[in-house]
Amino acid sequence: MNKRIISRNMTHADDKERMLAETLFSTANGYLGVRGCNEEGLPDGKNTCRGMYLNGVYEIIPMKQAESLFGLIEEKQTMINSGDLQTVYISIDGERMEYGKGTVLSEIRSLDMDKGISIREVRWRSESGKEIELRVKRMTSFVLKNLFILDMEVRSLNFEGDIAFEALHIAKANNYANPDDPRMAAEGNCYLEPQRIEALKDRSLSLTKTRVSGITVAIASAHECTAAGKKIDCVYNKEGEKVIYRAGCRLKENDTAVLTGYVVFADSLREEDPGASVMTMLDSAISNKSAYYYDAQEQYMAAFWDNADMEILGDEDSSLSACFNIYQLLQSAGTMKRSSIAAKGLSGEGYEGHYFWDTEMFLMPFFNLTDREVARSLISYRYDTLKEARENARLLGHKKGALYPWRTINGTECSGYYVSGTAAYHINGAIAYAICSYYDISGDIDFMMDKGEEILLETARLWRCAGSYYKDRFMLFDVTGPDEYTCMVNNNYYTNLCAAYNMERAAQIMEEITVIDGGRLMDKLSSSREELESLKEAAKKIYLPYDEELGINPQDDSFLQKPVWDIEATPKEEFPLLMHHHPLELYRYQVCKQADTVLAHFLFEDRVDAETRKKSFEYYEKITTHDSSLSRCVFAIAAARLGEKKKALSYFGDSVKMDLMNLQGNTGDGIHTANMGGSYMAIVYGFAGLTIRRDELSLDPFVPDSWKGYRFRFKKGDSRIEVCVLTDEVTVTLLDGPELSIKVWGEDHLLKADSPLKLHQKK
Numbered sequence: 001m002n003k004r005i006i007s008r009n010m011t012h013a014d015d016k017e018r019m020l021a022e023t024l025f026s027t028a029n030g031y032l033g034v035r036g037c038n039e040e041g042l043p044d045g046k047n048t049c050r051g052m053y054l055n056g057v058y059e060i061i062p063m064k065q066a067e068s069l070f071g072l073i074e075e076k077q078t079m080i081n082s083g084d085l086q087t088v089y090i091s092i093d094g095e096r097m098e099y100g101k102g103t104v105l106s107e108i109r110s111l112d113m114d115k116g117i118s119i120r121e122v123r124w125r126s127e128s129g130k131e132i133e134l135r136v137k138r139m140t141s142f143v144l145k146n147l148f149i150l151d152m153e154v155r156s157l158n159f160e161g162d163i164a165f166e167a168l169h170i171a172k173a174n175n176y177a178n179p180d181d182p183r184m185a186a187e188g189n190c191y192l193e194p195q196r197i198e199a200l201k202d203r204s205l206s207l208t209k210t211r212v213s214g215i216t217v218a219i220a221s222a223h224e225c226t227a228a229g230k231k232i233d234c235v236y237n238k239e240g241e242k243v244i245y246r247a248g249c250r251l252k253e254n255d256t257a258v259l260t261g262y263v264v265f266a267d268s269l270r271e272e273d274p275g276a277s278v279m280t281m282l283d284s285a286i287s288n289k290s291a292y293y294y295d296a297q298e299q300y301m302a303a304f305w306d307n308a309d310m311e312i313l314g315d316e317d318s319s320l321s322a323c324f325n326i327y328q329l330l331q332s333a334g335t336m337k338r339s340s341i342a343a344k345g346l347s348g349e350g351y352e353g354h355y356f357w358d359t360e361m362f363l364m365p366f367f368n369l370t371d372r373e374v375a376r377s378l379i380s381y382r383y384d385t386l387k388e389a390r391e392n393a394r395l396l397g398h399k400k401g402a403l404y405p406w407r408t409i410n411g412t413e414c415s416g417y418y419v420s421g422t423a424a425y426h427i428n429g430a431i432a433y434a435i436c437s438y439y440d441i442s443g444d445i446d447f448m449m450d451k452g453e454e455i456l457l458e459t460a461r462l463w464r465c466a467g468s469y470y471k472d473r474f475m476l477f478d479v480t481g482p483d484e485y486t487c488m489v490n491n492n493y494y495t496n497l498c499a500a501y502n503m504e505r506a507a508q509i510m511e512e513i514t515v516i517d518g519g520r521l522m523d524k525l526s527s528s529r530e531e532l533e534s535l536k537e538a539a540k541k542i543y544l545p546y547d548e549e550l551g552i553n554p555q556d557d558s559f560l561q562k563p564v565w566d567i568e569a570t571p572k573e574e575f576p577l578l579m580h581h582h583p584l585e586l587y588r589y590q591v592c593k594q595a596d597t598v599l600a601h602f603l604f605e606d607r608v609d610a611e612t613r614k615k616s617f618e619y620y621e622k623i624t625t626h627d628s629s630l631s632r633c634v635f636a637i638a639a640a641r642l643g644e645k646k647k648a649l650s651y652f653g654d655s656v657k658m659d660l661m662n663l664q665g666n667t668g669d670g671i672h673t674a675n676m677g678g679s680y681m682a683i684v685y686g687f688a689g690l691t692i693r694r695d696e697l698s699l700d701p702f703v704p705d706s707w708k709g710y711r712f713r714f715k716k717g718d719s720r721i722e723v724c725v726l727t728d729e730v731t732v733t734l735l736d737g738p739e740l741s742i743k744v745w746g747e748d749h750l751l752k753a754d755s756p757l758k759l760h761q762k763k
C-alpha cells in the first residue's frame with residue numbers, strides 16, 4: 001500500500017479553492033473539528049469559514065414559522081463555532097505575513113492519513129524581499145480528543161532579522177452564514193457569552209456560555225517557542241475579549257523558529273467543571289509533549305487502517321479517494337456522550353451540524369463492519385434520545401412508539417419545513433435497519449437486550465400506530481420517502497418496506513430475547529405476545545405498490561400518474577432543482593432528487609425479484625437528478641448488484657471523488673459524509689456483492705473494467721476477514737477469530753485459519 005497522503009498545490013489557488021481546502025484539510029477526531037484555514041487569516045470580505053466545532057455543542061435559536069399551526073417547530077439547534085485558536089500571525093522585522101501582501105512563492109497542503117495530521121508548506125517573500133519557509137502541522141488528537149496541536153516552523157531563507165509570533169485565543173467567534181442557500185444557516189451570529197477570559201502567566205483560558213442552551217465551553221491554550229534550538233520567553237496578554245500570546249526572537253539566515261500551540265477544549269455536556277478539566281488536560285498535554293501525541297496518533301491510525309484498510313488496484317486516484325472518505329468517517333464519528341455524525345461531520349457548518357438518517361443508512365455500515373465500539377456508540381446516541389423521540393411521536397398524534405426527528409443535535413426536531421423533514425418517517429426505518437445490521441454482523445445479543453431492542457420496539461410501535469388497514473393491507477399515508485422532490489405521499493414503497501422490516505425484526509428479536517431472559521425485557525417494555533403478533537401481522541400485510549404494466553414498483557400510490565419532468569431539456573444552471581424551482585412544482589412531476597425505490601431494492605433485495613429490480617432501476621435512473629449527494633452511491637451499489645458493471649463504475653467514480661473534486665460544488669461548506677459512507681458501500685456491497693444476514697455471509701464479487709482489483713477488511717462475529725478480488729482470482733482470508741462458512745458466487749466454503757480461500761475469478 002502506498003502512503004495515504006492527499007496533497008494540493010495551493011500556490012495560485014483562488015477563493016473558492018481556499019474555501020474548499022478549509023474543508024478538505026480540516027482535522028477532526030469525532031469530538032473536536034478544526035477547519036483547515038490559513039493561520040494568517042484572510043482579509044475582510046473574503047469567503048472563509050474559520051470554524052472550530054465540538055460535536056453536539058449547540059445553541060437554540062428561533063425559527064419563526066410564517067403561520068403558527070399546532071406543533072410546528074419554532075426553534076432549532078445550531079452547532080456553534082466554539083472559538084478561533086488557529087490564527088497565528090508571523091512578522092519579519094515588523095512586516096506581517098498577510099494574504100495578498102508580498103508573494104506566495106509556493107504553497108502545498110496535504111493530509112497525511114497514516115499519521116493523522118495535516119500539513120501546510122509555504123514559501124513566502126515579504127514586500128521587502130525577505131523569504132521564509134513555513135511548515136505548519138496540525139493534529140486533533142485521537143488519544144486525547146479534547147486536544148488540538150498546531151506546530152509552526154519558520155525558517156529564514158535569505159535574511160537575518162527579528163521574527164515575531166502572535167497566537168490568538170478568540171473565545172467569541174461568529175458562525176458562518178449564507179442566507180441564499182437553504183442548506184446553510186441564514187444567521188451568522190456569535191452564540192457564546194463570555195464568562196471568563198484570562199491571560200495567565202503561562203497560558204490563556206476562556207469560559208463562555210451559550211445563552212439559551214446553557215452549554216459552557218472552556219478553552220485553554222499554552223505555547224512553546226524555540227529559535228535555533230533555544231527556548232524563547234513569551235507573554236500572554238488580554239486585549240478586549242481576546243488573549244494574545246506573543247513571542248519573538250532574532251533569526252539568522254537558515255535558522256528555524258518553532259512554535260507549538262496546545263489547545264484544549266471541554267464542554268459542560270461532557271464535563272462537570274469544564275474549566276478545571278481543560279487546565280488539567282492542558283497540564284498533561286504540556287508535560288507529555290507534542291511528540292508523544294504525534295506518535296500515539298500514528299499508532300492509532302495504524303490500528304485503524306489494520307481494521308478498515310481498503311485498496312483499489314489499478315486506479316491509484318480512486319484508491320486514495322476511497323481512503324480519504326473512510327478517514328473522514330473516522331474524523332466525523334462522535335463517540336462522546338450525546339453525539340453522532342453530522343451531515344458534514346466536523347468539517348463545516350452546512351446543515352448546521354445536524355444529524356440525519358445519513359448516520360444510520362450510510363455511515364453505520366462502515367462502522368458495523370469495522371469498528372463495533374463506534375457502531376454501539378452511534379446506536380447509544382439514539383437510545384439516549386428515545387425520550388425526545390417518544391415526545392415527538394406524541395406531538396404528531398401517535399399514542400404509542402417513538403418517532404425520531406428528521407434533523408437534530410439534542411434529540412428534538414430541527415426541521416422547519418415538515419413536508420420534507422418531519423414527514424420523513426423513514427428515519428425510524430434507517431435506525432431500525434442499522435441496529436438489525438449491527439446485530440446480524442456482530443451477534444451481540446447483550447447489546448440488543450440492553451439498548452437495541454428497546455429502540456426497535458419503540459420504532460415498530462410507531463409504524464403500527466401510524467399505519468392502518470384498508471382492504472386487509474397495511475398502509476401508511478402522508479409520509480415523505482428519501483426522494484425529497486416527491487413529498488407527503490401515500491404508501492411510499494421505500495417507507496412501507498422499512499416499516500415492515502422494522503416491525504417484523506422487532507418482534508422476532510424480542511422472541512429470541514424472551515427465550516434467553518424468560519420475558520423480562522418484554523415485561524420491562526410493557527410488551528406482550530399479542531403486541532408482537534400484531535406487529536408481525538402488519539409487516540406481513542404491508543401494502544407495496546406494484547405496476548403490472550411497467551413491471552416496476554412505483555415510488556408511491558400516485559407517482560406514475562404524474563407527468564415526467566424533462567431532465568434533458570432542463571438547462572444545466574437549473575440544477576440542483578431545489579434552488580430554482582418551487583417545491584410544489586417539483587412535487588407534481590416524476591422527478592427524483594435521489595434514490596428511493598432503488599435504495600429499497602438494495603436493502604430488501606430478497607423481497608423483490610431481479611426482473612422488477614432491473615426494470616425499476618432503469619425507470620428511476622431516467623428521472624433521477626442526483627441533486628442529493630446521497631444518490632449516486634446507491635445507484636452504484638444497485639447497478640453493481642444487477643451486473644451493470646459499466647454503470648456501477650461510472651456512478652462510483654462520481655461518488656468516490658465527490659468531495660476531493662468538489663463535484664456537488666459545495667464541499668467548501670463541509671464534506672458529504674453520507675456519500676463517503678456510500679462510496680465505501682459501493683465497493684463492499686456493490687462490487688464485492690457482500691450480503692450479511694444473521695446466519696449468512698456471502699460474496700458475489702467482480703472487478704470493474706479498468707481496475708486490476710481491490711481489497712478490504714471487515715469483521716463478522718469475532719472473525720476478521722480480508723477479501724482480495726483480482727481479475728483472475730479471489731482470495732478470502734481469515735485474519736483472526738473463529739472459522740466460519742461463507743458463500744462465494746452461491747457456493748458454500750469453510751473459511752479456516754491459515755488456509756486462505758482461493759477461487760478463480762468467474763469469467
Ligand code: BGC
Pocket residue numbers: 343351356357358482484593594628629630674
Ligand atoms: C438529502 C437528505 C439528507 C440531507 C443531509 C438532503 O439533501 O435529501 O436525504 O439526509 O441532505 O445530508
